[in-house]
Amino acid sequence: MFFLIAKKRFAFIFVVLIAASSLNSIAGSDVASTAVVCAPTSENINAGDLSIFSSASPPAHEIREIAWLVLGISAAIFVVVEGVLVWSIIRFRKRARDAGEPVQVFGSNPVELAWTVIPTIIVFVLALATLRTIREVQLTEAPEGSLNVDVIAHQWWWEYRIPNLDGNGTIVTANELVVPVGRPIWLTLQSADVIHSFWIPQLNGKTDIIPNHANHTWFQAERAGIFLGQCAEYCGKQHANMLLRVTAVDDAAFKAWCVHQSSPVVSDPSVEQGRDMFLNLACMNCHAIDGVSGGSFGPNLTHLMSRTTIGSGVAPLNPTTLRAWVDDPQNLKVGCNMPSLELDPNQLDAIVAYLLTLK
Numbered sequence: 453m454f455f456l457i458a459k460k461r462f463a464f465i466f467v468v469l470i471a472a473s474s475l476n477s478i479a480g481s482d483v484a485s486t487a488v489v490c491a492p493t494s495e496n497i498n499a500g501d502l503s504i505f506s507s508a509s510p511p512a513h514e515i516r517e518i519a520w521l522v523l524g525i526s527a528a529i530f531v532v533v534e535g536v537l538v539w540s541i542i543r544f545r546k547r548a549r550d551a552g553e554p555v556q557v558f559g560s561n562p563v564e565l566a567w568t569v570i571p572t573i574i575v576f577v578l579a580l581a582t583l584r585t586i587r588e589v590q591l592t593e594a595p596e597g598s599l600n601v602d603v604i605a606h607q608w609w610w611e612y613r614i615p616n617l618d619g620n621g622t623i624v625t626a627n628e629l630v631v632p633v634g635r636p637i638w639l640t641l642q643s644a645d646v647i648h649s650f651w652i653p654q655l656n657g658k659t660d661i662i663p664n665h666a667n668h669t670w671f672q673a674e675r676a677g678i679f680l681g682q683c684a685e686y687c688g689k690q691h692a693n694m695l696l697r698v699t700a701v702d703d704a705a706f707k708a709w710c711v712h713q714s715s716p717v718v719s720d721p722s723v724e725q726g727r728d729m730f731l732n733l734a735c736m737n738c739h740a741i742d743g744v745s746g747g748s749f750g751p752n753l754t755h756l757m758s759r760t761t762i763g764s765g766v767a768p769l770n771p772t773t774l775r776a777w778v779d780d781p782q783n784l785k786v787g788c789n790m791p792s793l794e795l796d797p798n799q800l801d802a803i804v805a806y807l808l809t810l811k
Contacts, residue, residue: 497761497768498695500680502653508679509655509671511589518585525574589657591670594638598670599631602640605648605661605683607789608690609751609764616714623713624740626751627764628697632706633673641667646688652681652696660685673700689787695765713755717743718809726806729799738790741810750790756810763788775804 507516544554594600602613614623631637641650641661651658655671673679681696701709727744730736736745742754762769762777763785777784779800780792795803 497697497765498680500678502680502682504653506654508674508677511656511669511671512654514585514588515657518581521581522578525578529574591668594668595636595670595672598636598638600638600640601629601631602642603650603661604642604644605650605687605694606644607646607688608683608694608785610694610696611644611751614710617707617710621714623710624752625713625755626759627695627761628699628759630699630701630706630709631673632703633676633700636670636672638670639668641669647685648683648687648694649685650681650696651684652679652698654679655681655698658684673698676700676702690785693764693766693785695761697761697765712758717741717754718811720806720809723802723806723809726802726804729803730806733793733795733803735793735803753807753810756807758811771804771808774807775800778804778807 504512504519505516507513600615604611604613610627610629612623612625612629614625616623639650639659641659642665643661643663646663648661649658650656650661650669652671655673656669659667659669661667677700679698679700681698683691683694683696685691687694730741731745736747738747738750739745740747740752740754742752757769759769761767762773763781766785767773767777773784778793779795781788781790782792
């Protein structure tokens, strides 16, 4: 009986791992190795490799290795158990010359010992491998030379606070994180509301984000590119659309990005009407724009148009989707916490024109 139960469990694990690997591989093709930091696009923004087996960071490598170990052991058990089962079916099938009930054998000490000792050894090996992986992935302090980033999870978007390279102030952005290639990134994870989970399969493992408690995780992108992820803990209606997007660039591009994000908002007299509407309506109460408004409930919009997506990755950011979002966010992200202000067409055009200058 134990033998049959073990067979079923290991076969189930094997099938699940194979299915997960296949689905992750189907999720998308590899992204280009050269990242464009400030170039909104209309292409498929969620096309990318989400497989844990396409790792591009030390923590992800460790997770990949233990996944292969578990998959290999499970596959070996599956082959042995199924092989014995098929052999038994063929070898001991009933034949025409057989008469009466076959000889009944009650127990076998060697067999009992084998299927007790072998699973114990397997579990012991997997436990040791898991402990080693946890030690390598879950560091207790930031790696030397790391870039410290504060991550605040909201329903249903991400806030990033990155220290400016010149040590003067903090860059505040939303949903899209830009990091330098080859440098450890130490993330301090906090929640503004409920439990979330930070997960970028190619860069790191899942780490829960718990209200009133700071967790930490880290990664180090080994190549330039765009790495996609997902909140991995159910957090409400739009959990599935709480997407992650990390862009890894070389040092020069990262420094240029920091300089751009630290630059003041351009004052364009041609969109002054839209700016005034932004300040006179509820927009300023939720959204911060450096030097203009100090809202904190919604994403910081200081350099909104330098991002690629809107609504935490639900749509590409362009004038059309921006206008649709401002008009009624529920059309793009049903259940999100931003209401429609029911603006008339002239008001809508004026505010969108102003937001388009926030580059």
